Amino acid sequence: MFTTPSLPRNPKILDVGAGTGFFTVKLNNRVRQTLRNVHFYAMDVTPAMLISLRKKSDEITPFVGIAENIKSSIKEARKYFNIPLRFDAAFSTLMLHHSAEPRKVFKGIKEILKRKGKAVVIDLCKHNFKEFKTEFGDIHLGFNIEGINE
Numbered sequence: 574m575f576t577t578p579s580l581p582r583n584p585k586i587l588d589v590g591a592g593t594g595f596f597t598v599k600l601n602n603r604v605r606q607t608l609r610n611v612h613f614y615a616m617d618v619t620p621a622m623l624i625s626l627r628k629k630s631d632e633i634t635p636f637v638g639i640a641e642n643i644k645s646s647i648k649e650a651r652k653y654f655n656i657p658l659r660f661d662a663a664f665s666t667l668m669l670h671h672s673a674e675p676r677k678v679f680k681g682i683k684e685i686l687k688r689k690g691k692a693v694v695i696d697l698c699k700h701n702f703k704e705f706k707t708e709f710g711d712i713h714l715g716f717n718i719e720g721i722n723e
C-alpha cells in the first residue's frame with residue numbers, strides 16, 4: 574500500500590542522479606495526488622538524460638549536477654533556475670554504484686536536507702557480475718549493508 578511520508582504541504586524534493594526520470598516522473602505523479610503543491614527537482618551529470626526527462630514532464634525542474642558535490646551543483650544551477658538551497662526530501666535510485674565517492678554523496682544529501690528532512694537511497698546489493706563494470710560503466714558491484722552503515 575502507498576502511504577505518503579509526513580511532509581509539509583508544499584514539499585521540495587530532489588532526485589540525485591535522476592537519469593531520464595523513470596522514477597522521478599512516477600513519484601511526482603503519485604505524490605501530487607495527495608500534495609498538490611509538491612515540486613520535484615531532478616539532478617544528473619548527463620545533460621542528455623535530463624533532456625529526455627524534460628520531454629516526459631514539465632512539472633519537474635531538471636538541472637546538471639554532480640552527486641559528490643550537490644551543494645555546489647545547486648549553487649551553480651541557481652544562476653539559471655529557481656532551485657532551493659534546502660529540500661524536504663531527497664532520493665537517489667541506482668546512481669550510487671556509479672559514484673567514485675559514495676560517502677560524499679551521502680554527506681552531500683545530508684547537507685541539502687532541511688531539519689527533519691528525509692532521504693531514501695536505493696541501490697544494488699553486492700553482486701559478482703564483473704562485466705557490469707565494462708558493459709554499464711559501474712564503479713561498484715553493489716554494496717553490502719555493513720559498508721553502508723560505516
Ligand SMILES: C[S@@+](CC[C@H](N)C(=O)[O-])C[C@H]1O[C@@H](n2cnc3c(N)ncnc32)[C@H](O)[C@@H]1O
Binds near residue numbers: 589590596640
Ligand atoms: C542507472 S541510471 C539511474 C537513473 C534513475 N535514477 C533511475 O533509477 O532510472 C544512473 C544515473 O546516474 C547518473 N550519474 C552517474 N554518476 C553521477 C554523478 N556522479 N553525479 C550525478 N549523476 C550521476 C547517470 O548519468 C545516470 O543518469
